[in-house]
Amino acid sequence: MKILMLHGNYSDTGGAEVFVNNQITGLRERGHEIILFCFGNKNIDEKNFIVIKEPESNFLRYVCQFLVNPKGYAQLKKTIKSFNPDIIHLHNIDKHILTFLMPVKNFKTLRSIYDFGIVCPSFWGIRKDDQKVCEQGIGFKCLKHGCINPLLFPFYFYLFRIKHYFQKKNVDGYVTATRLLKEYMEDQGFRNISAFPYFTTRRSNVTANYISNQILFVGKLEENKGCESLIRALSIVIKNIPDVKLTIVGSGLQENKLKSLSRSLNLDSHINFTGSVPNKDVANYYLNSSIVVVPSTCMENSPIVIYEALSFGKPVIATNRGGNPDLIRNGYNGFLVNANNSEELADAVVKILHEKNVELYREIAENAFLSSKQYDINSYIDNLEMVYSKL
Incomplete structure (x- = not known):
């Protein structure tokens, strides 16, 4: 199977990136052909690894993240056309969500959900004023509990709705690790969600070595x-x-x-x-x-x-x-x-x-x-x- 992995914020040292790399290794060991396409600031000269550099200007970087990165969009369309993947698998795409979601239409697309950002605009899933668990979603409660700056609320509301629209339109399925997040997503209209736990390749041969205090x-x-x-x-x-x-x-x-x-x-x-x-x-x-x-x-x-x-x-x-x-x-x-x-x-x-x-x-x-x-x-x-x- 030919799988195109898309990652929105790649670093070769972060825990999330290590987890994605381990997925890629596991899939390749089973004979799948993988290309990783990502945004990042590192020069990585590896086969089947495409890195799109972010603009150096902070203003341009934010504009490209919240709207569309022209260079990334064009390169992704070119990669999809030449690779013709059986599956497109999305990871951590929130910073470049439109750049990633617009070209993947008409391909089988899966998104891995690693946090509560898909159901909560603050990503925290709690009310910031009293730290209690929120019922999720965007609305007046986000202002009431201090989760969103009132001046920025129209922007966040628009962005949150646009993200949901394009995902529900262009993504065929989702995978996450917990039943609770699956339920929250279903409450907000997402469908075809699978939930199963993660893994770790970092292991010890010692079962219970007692280290004091x-x-x-x-x-x-x-x-x-x-x-x-x-x-x-x-x-x-x-x-x-x-x-x-x-x-x-x-x-x-x-x-x-x-x-x-x-x-x-x-x-x-x-x-x-x-x-x-x-x-x-x-x-x-x-x-x-x-x-x-x-x-x-x-x-x-x-x-x-x-x-x-x-x-x-x-x-x-x-x-x-x-x-x-x-x-x-x-x-x-x-x-x-x-x-x-x-x-x-x-x-x-x-x-x-x-x-x-x-x-x-x-x-x-x-x-x-x-x-x-x-x-x-x-x-x-x-x-x-x-x-x-x-x-």
């Missing part, structure tokens, strides 16, 4: 990732586990604010901010952790960090939002807590890390490793091929 966070340091709640929880945890340590792997707009919070709570000796870490080096942090915490306040679709943590036999404490409950069974391979609740998060950490509960830790860690075995690339490619065949 080491908490790990991996992700962007953005407001919706909940790292502030985690740091506040740590200030509670140290009252019960004085030697506890937290390693924060990642960078982002909230980094300086989080470091300032750490200092104000006298936690500098307990927290290690690593900054950005190459994807290939993240495995060492999993190996040397006791537990992994995913404290997101937003509606995460299906965080790859959870798959990776489970594959290393690490219990996961995650908020009970988005797709997290699809992966974490409370008390079996981790714990689910309410978002923005530092006390509840601290209680879960103490419960699993306290020296009196070593056997509980070992049991949950073993279950974490066992539960990860179902999330393998072969199962994912099996499901993906089945979806392709039904388009």
Whole structure:
């Protein structure tokens, strides 16, 4: 089968890009012919890999993203004509959605949905004023809860509707990782949606190596990732586990604010901010952790960090939002807590890390490793091929 993969914002180091690359590798190993066509800022000289550079001017770049990138549109039409794919598979196309969707008409087209942006214009899936889960969609509620600047609302409303129109017209099917997002999409009129979990190729041969009192966070340091709640929880945890340590792997707009919070709570000796870490080096942090915490306040679709943590036999404490409950069974391979609740998060950490509960830790860690075995690339490619065949 000839498959044209389209990607809107490619970098060779990001987690999403690694996931897409692994899909391509898995499909090629089964004999499929793949071309990856993407926007990006890297010079990549590889066969069957086409990169369209973004305009250097910020103004032109934004115009091309929200309207049509003439160079990208022309090159994509040329690629489609010469390759004549059996399937066109779209990934992370929101920044160039019109450029990608207009040329694919009359071809069998599938879109992978990696976040709640398809049903929520802010991508968060929550109300920004009170952090409660939103019923999704665009409307007056977006203004009421401070999710969209009133001056920009007409633009966002138009863009959101245009995106939905072209997708419903030109995309034949969708694949996502969680039942909840599938239901939200169906509520907004999308059809032919498949939902099955992701996979990870990052694995450990150690089922449950006990590492004492080491908490790990991996992700962007953005407001919706909940790292502030985690740091506040740590200030509670140290009252019960004085030697506890937290390693924060990642960078982002909230980094300086989080470091300032750490200092104000006298936690500098307990927290290690690593900054950005190459994807290939993240495995060492999993190996040397006791537990992994995913404290997101937003509606995460299906965080790859959870798959990776489970594959290393690490219990996961995650908020009970988005797709997290699809992966974490409370008390079996981790714990689910309410978002923005530092006390509840601290209680879960103490419960699993306290020296009196070593056997509980070992049991949950073993279950974490066992539960990860179902999330393998072969199962994912099996499901993906089945979806392709039904388009």
